[in-house]
Amino acid sequence: MPAPKAIMKLETGMGVMPLTEPLEEKDEHGYDQWREKIEPFLISKLEEFHLLGLERLTADELWAFAKEIMQKNKVEMKCHRIVGQLMRLSVNDYMNKLRVEMFKDMDIFKDGEPLF
Numbered sequence: 754m755p756a757p758k759a760i761m762k763l764e765t766g767m768g769v770m771p772l773t774e775p776l777e778e779k780d781e782h783g784y785d786q787w788r789e790k791i792e793p794f795l796i797s798k799l800e801e802f803h804l805l806g807l808e809r810l811t812a813d814e815l816w817a818f819a820k821e822i823m824q825k826n827k828v829e830m831k832c833h834r835i836v837g838q839l840m841r842l843s844v845n846d847y848m849n850k851l852r853v854e855m856f857k858d859m860d861i862f863k864d865g866e867p868l869f
Contacts, residue, residue, distance in 0.1 A: 784820045787835050794839055794840060795816060795839060797840075799811075799815050802844055802847070805844045807847065818842070818850060819838065819839050821850075822838065822842065823838050
């Protein structure tokens with residue numbers, strides 16, 4: 754069975770053009786439909802992160818992080834808004850997310866007493 758389609762409108766200088774894109778089943782907010790269109794921006798941001806020391810970060814991991822931030826900030830489904838949010842991300846934002854996840858996964862109580 755083919756993936757469901759989302760119908761959007763692309764505003765251009767020559768009017769409004771309808772776009773039809775397949776939706777991913779896992780992406781309840783619909784951001785995945787934009788990934789192919791904004792891939793150059795994603796790669797640019799990934800290269801920036803690599804230059805700043807995150808050489809192991811992949812495009813998929815960066816996109817998952819960007820989607821998480823966009824969902825949290827309720828970024829509207831417009832190309833310029835999604836690209837703007839992606840380009841606004843910093844290495845510090847990503848490292849903070851990793852740090853929070855690390856503390857969530859860490860067992861801070863050992864033998865009933867806190868480690869700190």
